[in-house]
Amino acid sequence: MTPDLDYETRQPEADLASIVESFWRLQTGAVVDKPILLLPDGRIDVLFSYSPTEPLQVMLMGLGTQAEHTILAAETVIYAVSLRLLGAEYLLHTRVADILNSARPLPANFWGITPADLTSFDHFCARLSTELPKLLSPAIDARRQRLFELLYATEGALPVHELAAGAGWSSRQINRYFQEYFGLSLKTYCAILRFRASFPQLKAGRLFPEQAFADQAHFIREVRKFAGVRPKDLARNEDDRFIQFSAWPAL
Structure with missing residues (x-):
């Protein structure tokens, strides 16, 4: 990544691999807002984000079918879980057809994540690796x-x-x-x-x-x-x- 973008990712444990594609963290630099294009990548994302001017926000991103222009504000921090499609039905227990190329806000305490969980990527991954298996439906078709x-x-x-x-x-x-x-x-x-x-x-x-x-x-x-x-x-x-x-x- 470039100096104005810091990115890291981690693969899930085997018990989540059919549902969770990856955990990741992205942080922008402190100087200027950054215009970006989001590409369709076949994933559903749960994003936990905050910045010096914005409190913790949680969003569910649906599938994309086209490049989308957006702005990442300076000093934005995003912790995220990228889901495979089975995650909609068997982890989130919801349909995402209504948010194709868009997003849906989620409660600030979604999955029990608090701002304290977003100070360490290791802690974030460990916390959700423990909690998410408890939310899975017992058997996938x-x-x-x-x-x-x-x-x-x-x-x-x-x-x-x-x-x-x-x-x-x-x-x-x-x-x-x-x-x-x-x-x-x-x-x-x-x-x-x-x-x-x-x-x-x-x-x-x-x-x-x-x-x-x-x-x-x-x-x-x-x-x-x-x-x-x-x-x-x-x-x-x-x-x-x-x-x-x-x-x-x-x-």
């Missing part, structure tokens, strides 16, 4: 489990009919579930996962498709659709404006 295992293992590369066959769940039922819970189709979600899977190669300066894109033209169209720029512009990432791309570890 086997079809949903198989579907998401396939989705994440293949990074959205399989067509819908193959995912449905692998999960033992009809395409029509899957798409109804995705629309009702997440506000988009399975096909669109697969495209978002393919787009996100291209981050490492683009960060390394490799501008040709290495995932399941039909050809170079298809790759360019998909990157433009989700990032608003061509692959070479995303790879250049001037001023670290694409914040998730900036945070992605270098190869």
Whole structure:
């Protein structure tokens, strides 16, 4: 990261891995507000944030389908939990279709987190690693489990009919579930996962498709659709404006 952005991340313990993708912390510098673009990345985020001028705020971020302009105020601190999609139903116990490309405020004491829990990233991760398993539904539907295992293992590369066959769940039922819970189709979600899977190669300066894109033209169209720029512009990432791309570890 750059001097005006400090970022760290941690993977969950095995008992949370099918629900929680990662814990992370982001802190901006003290000089100026930073304009950024949030990219679609296939995750649902619970954000705990504060700054010298704002008290603790908790937000649930739904899935994104397009790059979103926003401003990070100077000296903002964000602690977050990035969830896999099963987290909506089996941890949050809510649908997020109504917050596609938007967010929903949560209570300031959500999950029992207080400002004292946001002074140490180690403490934050340890606290939620203990508390979140207590909130999980006792059993995940086997079809949903198989579907998401396939989705994440293949990074959205399989067509819908193959995912449905692998999960033992009809395409029509899957798409109804995705629309009702997440506000988009399975096909669109697969495209978002393919787009996100291209981050490492683009960060390394490799501008040709290495995932399941039909050809170079298809790759360019998909990157433009989700990032608003061509692959070479995303790879250049001037001023670290694409914040998730900036945070992605270098190869």
